[in-house]
Amino acid sequence: MYAPAHNKVSRFAAGLSVQNQEFELPGIDSAQGDADINYAFFFSPARRYKKRKLPIGRLKVSLISTVQQFPIMLGHVATTNNGGPGVKIVVDSSNINWPDITEAAVSNMTIASLQRAGFAWAQWPPVAHTVDLAQRSSSPMLALHVVRYRCGGISVHTKVRHLIVDAKGAWRFYHAWAQACQALCGKSSKQMLTPQKNSQAQEHNRFAINSRLATPPVPGRELDSATSTVANHMHQMSQFFDSIIERRLRTDNADSVDTIRYRVRKLRLSRDSASRLKAVHGRLSQCSPENSLFVRANNITYVSTNDLISAMLWRAITRAHQALRPSDPHTCMMLACDVRGRIGITPTYTGNASFPLIINMSRHQMLQHTVTDTATLIRQKIDMLSPAYAQQMMEFMASADSLQRLISMFHPQNSFFSASVLSGFSMYDMADFGFGKPAHIDIPPYLSPGFSMWIPAHPAAQSGLEATINISLCEDVFQLMLKDAELCEYFEII
Structure with a gap:
């Protein structure tokens, strides 16, 4: 064999x-x-x-x-x-x-x-x-x-x-x-x-x-x-991350160690759909009254298309989880952010210049929020990425109790998934290693469940392709998410 x-x-x-x-x-x-x-x-x-x-x-x-x-x-x-x-x-x-x-x-x-x-x-x-x-x-x-x-x-x-x-x-x-x-x-x-x-x-x-x-x-x-x-x-x-991987690959049933099967699929957001998403949900006036105070307090002046895409996917996954596993009280997203531009490093620098942002929210709060509300929370976290914040994060990682505090963030009762956005690249350009056709790109295990999103540098040159999302979820969550009306209004399954 x-x-x-x-x-x-x-x-x-x-x-x-x-x-x-x-x-x-x-x-x-x-x-x-x-x-x-x-x-x-x-x-x-x-x-x-x-x-x-x-x-x-x-x-x-x-x-x-x-x-x-x-x-x-x-x-x-x-x-x-x-x-x-x-x-x-x-x-x-x-x-x-x-x-x-x-x-x-x-x-x-x-x-x-x-x-x-x-x-x-x-x-x-x-x-x-x-x-x-x-x-x-x-x-x-x-x-x-x-x-x-x-x-x-x-x-x-x-x-x-x-x-x-x-x-x-x-x-x-x-x-x-x-x-x-x-x-x-x-x-x-x-x-x-x-x-x-x-x-x-x-x-x-x-x-x-x-x-x-x-x-x-x-x-x-x-x-x-x-x-x-x-x-x-x-x-x-x-x-710690090995334990997270192990927890994701096994069920919470103490009497069973059956492997959880993650289904990997591609979603596509066209340029027209992305423009419509920004027009409908990109205005801060769309925020709920209680979230408007949060927006003003944190001096948030805009939300990007990337913020809105991440928010919409997070909400769809959370609604599916809520229907299938209602006992989980919280939802948690780890968003990997590139800080090259924020701290003045050349975009061609290939070394480690990414920081993981941990965004927690109760499911009740998530389900009460609008897409714009969730996007403003993501934007507020991203705007925290200053040189001073990066230094504080590294000092936290070096602290003696960092492991225990991280474990509390990733408590088994929290519905955790990862998200990464790669701007300036096309999934299809990178997947063609001379074989004349695009490949399927698999999400590595430490990103499951989660999604990776590719935003090409020049969408007009990509046959109108604005974004491609590789998403890895449990089969039951994925099937229910595909029926989400809010998501299906903008995204197409490839």
Whole structure:
């Protein structure tokens, strides 16, 4: 059934040009060292490949030209020279940390059978556990696992070290990689192996983010020292998130450990629907009278389309949960926010510059609110993301009782789900690794239940596509949500 094979990408790298360099990672990055960012891409075979295997040679060759733009992915983890709390990534041209590529064949599964199962991460592939940073000093920054199925289709499972990128940075890498794959179609592989101008190297100076956050500096205490103990507590955080994953993958019934099956589907919001959503619900005058006081007190002057989309999805999921599991009193959303623009970091920076916002609300309050009310709550939380708030959050993570306080936020009685918004990217551009058709992109297990939303940079160039949402929910919740009149007025199921 399962025949694994291992391929070293080094044999494809005859034309690779890598400079010796070092990237210092202070506390904000080294705290993320023991986690990975995982995404899977599933490709059904195109008609011309029905009788033969999908070619993956360009996948490997194009990887070489892509990592030249992201040289930090070829380095090893080392300690800093000054013995401080951070770590550094050392890129040595004579000792390159090659991406790890493995292949396997599955004889009894097809892409269609996986699709019918909702591409359930709880079933396939298994959840990878995190390990301590010290144990990963030589592990690859990037790993790929390619699976071939009976139907001729393939899946590409990717794992990028959270140590060097956040979700925005990972998708910037995927986007560059997909473009390199597409450029290889019909061309000689040697054409793609010419050294490229290293435009990304300076963007990986991790102290850039610290210098931004440290303005104005804390008297007698720089931000690096304020974040120095974060790494020491991240193993607790990893255990905590592992427990969250485990709780999501199992039922609350003490007599049963049946796996919860999450169904992954795509929703689409067209440009016309997005404009209509903003026109109908985007005016602050739509707020309820009691929420108008909240709006004025927090100096909220607008809500964005992203706020409204997140609010509408949150409300639809909450209504479905309320009908099926009325005993849960609260609803909780973890919204991952990109802070590059807010703290003055260049948009091309690929390091860790995202912060999770925890938004709690009672279900009763949610059901009494309007869409605009919920969107203003989201906007108020996002507007809190200042350099001072970022510093407070990192100090909280480093505090001795942070784990206990987080557990109280994620109490099993709370209906928790995650949300992430990736602006400037198109899901379909990044999913086409040279195979000529878009793939299904699976949500990683730590985002289930939840949704990821892609907003392309130029909607007009995307055939009118304004937003694509990958949503992962329990089957019963998802089916009931599809009947939600408020949601169906704007969103289309793909």
